[in-house]
Amino acid sequence: MLEQRPLSLYIHIPWCLRKCPYCDFNSHAVTSKLPEKEYVSALCQDLETDVGLLELSDFSGFHSVFIGGGTPSLFSASAFEQLLNYIREKVGIERGAEITLEVNPGTAEAEKFLGYRMAGINRLSFGVQSFHADYLATLGRVHSGREAEKAIELCLAAGFDNFNLDLMHGLPGQSIDDVLKDLKKALSLRPTHLSWYQLTIEPNTEFYARPPPLPEDDLVIEMQDSGIELITEAGFQRYEVSAYSKLGYQSQHNLNYWLFGDYLGIGAGAHGKISDPGAGLIKRTRKKRQPEHYLASGLSRLAEVNVVPPEDRTIEFLLNSLRLVEGFCIDEYEARTGLGFSHIAKQVESLCDRGLLTKKEDIVRATARGFSVLNSLISEFIEQ
C-alpha cells in the first residue's frame, strides 16, 4: 500500500546574481529589482493549491523543508519569516524538522544570517565549489575563496551549527593536489556535511556549447579515491554517491528524495512527487518555469502533472535508493512503490549471486563493485 509519509517541502527561488556556465538549474540572472514580496505571496498561493493533493488526516507537518535555487540568500530574512510562518499555520512543520537554506557566499551578510535563524532556518548549504581563484574564475563564480570562508564565519557567529559545503572536482586543469587542497580547506572549516560533486557538462549550458578541457577519466578516478580517503579520515561517512556527513548529520531532506519519499515542490519550475494512497497513484507535478509566467499565472501555476506508470516505479525507486551506501529496506520499497517485494525478488537474488548486491535480513544494498556500475546494475530491473 502506497504511503504519503514522510512528506517534505521544496521551495525554489529562481534568481542568481549571474548565471554560472556549468549550471542547468532553473536560475536566471537578476536584471532588475527582485520581486520578493510578489514572489512570497505567489509561493503561499502555490502551497495553498498543492494542499489539495494532501491526505491531511493524521498529519503532523512537513518532515523537512529545503529552500533552494537559484540563490535563496538573495532574499531577506523577513521574506522567509513570512513564508515559514504561513507554512506552519496552513500545513505545519514537524517539531525539530530540518529547514535548509542554500547560500551563495557572494551574498552573505551578518544580519541576514541572524534573521534566517530567527525565522526558523536551522541548516545552511553553501555553494563554495572551490577555494582557488583560478577555478572560481573558470566556474564564473561571483565570490572569492576568502569570501566563502568569511560567509562561514558569519554563519557560525549567528549560531548555525549545522551547515553543508558544496564542492566540485574534475575541473578544467585541476590536479589531484589542487583537489586535496580544496578538500583540506573545506574540512578545516568544520562543516557537518559535505556534498562533493564531479563537474558534469549539462545540455543547455555555456560549457555544453563551448566544452572546457576536462581531466581524463583515470585522473578523475584517482582524485575521487584520494578525496574519499581524506574525507573519511576526517570523520565523515560517505552515505550517498556524492554526500558525506558527520554522524547524525545526514541530510534528512535529501534522504527522503533518495528513498523515493513524497514532497511538494513550490516556486518557479519546482518539481513535486506525491502519492495518492486512495487511488493507488504516484503523481509528479511541475510548476511554470519562467519566473515571470509563474508570477503572472494567478492560481494556475501548475505546468504539468504526470502519473508515474506502475512499471516505472521500481526503476525510479532503485535509481534513487541504490545511491545510498546503506541501501533500502523491503518495507520502504513496498510503501514507496505500492508493489510487493516479490516483484523484484528474483533479480535481487541473481544480482546478489553475481556479487553486485547484498541482502541481509530486510536490507538490500549495492556492494562496492555494484556501486561502481550502478546504472548498468539498475538497468537490469527495466521491465520488458
Ligand SMILES: C[S@@+](CC[C@H](N)C(=O)[O-])C[C@H]1O[C@@H](n2cnc3c(N)ncnc32)[C@H](O)[C@@H]1O
Ligand atoms: C542547485 S545548485 C545551487 C547552489 C547555489 N546556487 C550556489 O551555486 O552557490 C547546488 C549545487 O549543485 C552543484 N552543481 C551544479 N551544477 C553542477 C554541475 N554541472 N556539475 C556538478 N555539480 C553541479 C554545485 O556544487 C552547486 O552548489
Ligand code: SF4
Ligand atoms: S549560483 Fe548556483 S544556481 Fe545560480 S547559476 Fe550558479 S550554480 Fe546555478
